[in-house]
Amino acid sequence: MNRTLSLFRLITIHPLLWIVIALSIATAHFLEVSMLLGIIFIHEMGHAAAASFFSWRIKKISLLPFGGVAEMDEHGNRPLKEETIVVLAGPLQHVWMVALAYVLFSLQLIQEDLYYLFIQYNVMILVFNLLPVWPLDGGKLVFLLLSLKDAFPKAHQLTLLISLFSLSLFSIMILLTAPLHLNVWVVVCFLFFSLYHEWKQRRFIFMRFLLERYYGKKAATPDILKPIQANEEDLVIHVLEKFQRGCKHPIIVEGDGREKGTLDENELLHAYFSEKRLTDKISDLLFSYY
Numbered sequence: 001m002n003r004t005l006s007l008f009r010l011i012t013i014h015p016l017l018w019i020v021i022a023l024s025i026a027t028a029h030f031l032e033v034s035m036l037l038g039i040i041f042i043h044e045m046g047h048a049a050a051a052s053f054f055s056w057r058i059k060k061i062s063l064l065p066f067g068g069v070a071e072m073d074e075h076g077n078r079p080l081k082e083e084t085i086v087v088l089a090g091p092l093q094h095v096w097m098v099a100l101a102y103v104l105f106s107l108q109l110i111q112e113d114l115y116y117l118f119i120q121y122n123v124m125i126l127v128f129n130l131l132p133v134w135p136l137d138g139g140k141l142v143f144l145l146l147s148l149k150d151a152f153p154k155a156h157q158l159t160l161l162i163s164l165f166s167l168s169l170f171s172i173m174i175l176l177t178a179p180l181h182l183n184v185w186v187v188v189c190f191l192f193f194s195l196y197h198e199w200k201q202r203r204f205i206f207m208r209f210l211l212e213r214y215y216g217k218k219a220a221t222p223d224i225l226k227p228i229q230a231n232e233e234d235l236v237i238h239v240l241e242k243f244q245r246g247c248k249h250p251i252i253v254e255g256d257g258r259e260k261g262t263l264d265e266n267e268l269l270h271a272y273f274s275e276k277r278l279t280d281k282i283s284d285l286l287f288s289y290y
Contacts, residue, residue: 006052007045007048007049007052007058007061010048010058010059010060010061011060011061011062011063012060012061012062012063013062013063014062014063014064014065016064016065017037017063017064017065019065020033020065021033031114032117035114035117035118035121036121036125037063039094039097039118039121039122039125040063040067040068040125041063041068042093042097043068043090043091043093043094043125043129044061044063044068044069044070044090045061045070045093046089046090046091046092046093047070047086047087047089047090048061048070049089050085050086050089051070051072051074051086051089054078054082054085054086056072056073056074056078056082056086057072057073057074058070058071058072058073059071059072059073065186066183066186066187066190067187069135070090072086074212075205075208075209075211075212075216076152076209076212076245077209077212077213077216077245079246080144080147080148080245080246083140083144084141084144087137087140087141087144088137088141090129090137091126091129091130091137094122094123094125094126097118097122098119098122101115101118101119101122102115131166131167131170132162132163132166133163133166133167133170133191133195134159134160134163134194134195134198135194135198136191139159139162139163142159142162142163143155143156143159144245146158146159147244147245147246148246150244151241151242151243151244152206152209152243152244152245153202153206153241155244155245156202156205156206157202160195160198160199160202163195164195167188167191167192167195170188171188174188206241209243209245210240210243210269210272210273211273213243213265213269214266214269214270214273215273224246224247224248225247225248225249225250226244226247226248226249227249227250227251227252228242228243228249228250228251228252229252229254230242230251230252230253230254230282231253231254231255231282232253232254232255232260232281232282232283232286233255233281233282233283234281234282235279235280235281235282236268236271236272236277236278236280236281236282236285237272237278239251239268239282240268240269240272243265248265249265250262250263250264250265251263251264251265251267251268251282253282253283253286255283260283260286261286263282263285263286267285268285271285
C-alpha cells in the first residue's frame with residue numbers, strides 16, 4: 001500500500017493542462033474534460049503500479065494536455081514478461097472501469113448520457129493506445145514482439161518504421177473522416193515528432209541499453225542463454241549489435257572453420273566501455289583473456 005501511495009508523489013501536471021482545464025470551465029465542458037483526464041490518469045497509474053510491483057525505477061507520471069505518460073528509468077533489460085505486464089497494465093484498467101460504469105448505470109446511479117460518454121472515452125483511449133505506433137502501448141508491444149527474435153537495434157528500428165507507416169495511415173484516415181479535429185492533429189503531430197526524435201536518438205538508445213546491461217542490476221539480467229556465433233575478424237561493436245533483449249549471450253568465436261574459444265558477454269561489454277577497445281576485433285579479446 002505504501003509503495004502505491006508513493007506513486008502519487010511522482011505525478012506532475014503540465015502547465016498547459018491548467019489552461020485546458022480553465023478553458024473547459026469557461027466553455028462549460030469541465031465535466032467532460034475531468035472525465036477524460038480521470039480515465040487517462042487511471043490508465044497511467046496502471047502502468048506505474050505494475051512497474052512498482054516489479055521494483056522498476058519510475059521517474060514520473062505526467063499528465064499532459066493531450067494525454068499522459070508514465071516514464072520509467074529502465075532501458076530494455078528487464079525480463080520481457082515483466083515489460084509485457086507493465087505495458088498491458090494500462091489498457092487493462094479500461095476493463096474494470098467499463099464494468100463498473102455498467103453496474104452503476106444498471107443501478108441507475110449515473111445518467112444515461114454520462115454513461116455512454118464514459119464508455120465512448122474509454123473505448124477511444126483504449127483503441128488509440130493500442131495502435132502500433134511508438135511510444136503508444138501498441139508500439140511498445142510491437143517492440144516486445146520483435147525482440148523475441150531480433151537483436152535490439154534491428155527490433156528498435158523495425159518498430160519505428162512500422163510506427164511511421166501506421167501513423168501515416170492513421171493520419172490519412174483522419175484527413176478523410178475528420179480533417180478539422182484539431183485535438184487529434186495535435187496528438188498526431190506529437191507522435192510524428194516523437195518518432196523523429198526516437199529515430200535520431202536510436203544509436204544513443206542502443207548504447208544506453210548496453211550500458212544498463214553492463215552497469216545495471218545483475219538481478220535484472222535474464223537467465224535465458226542464446227549463444228552468438230562470431231567470426232574472429234568481427235569487430236566488438238558488430239557483435240554487440242547482435243545482443244537481444246531477454247537473453248544472456250555467450251559468444252562463440254569461430255575461425256578457419258572451427259571454434260576457437262568462448263567469451264562471456266560481460267567481457268565484451270567490459271572491453272568496450274571500461275577498456276575503450278572501440279576498434280578491436282573479437283580475436284583480440286580472445287587472445288587477451290585466454
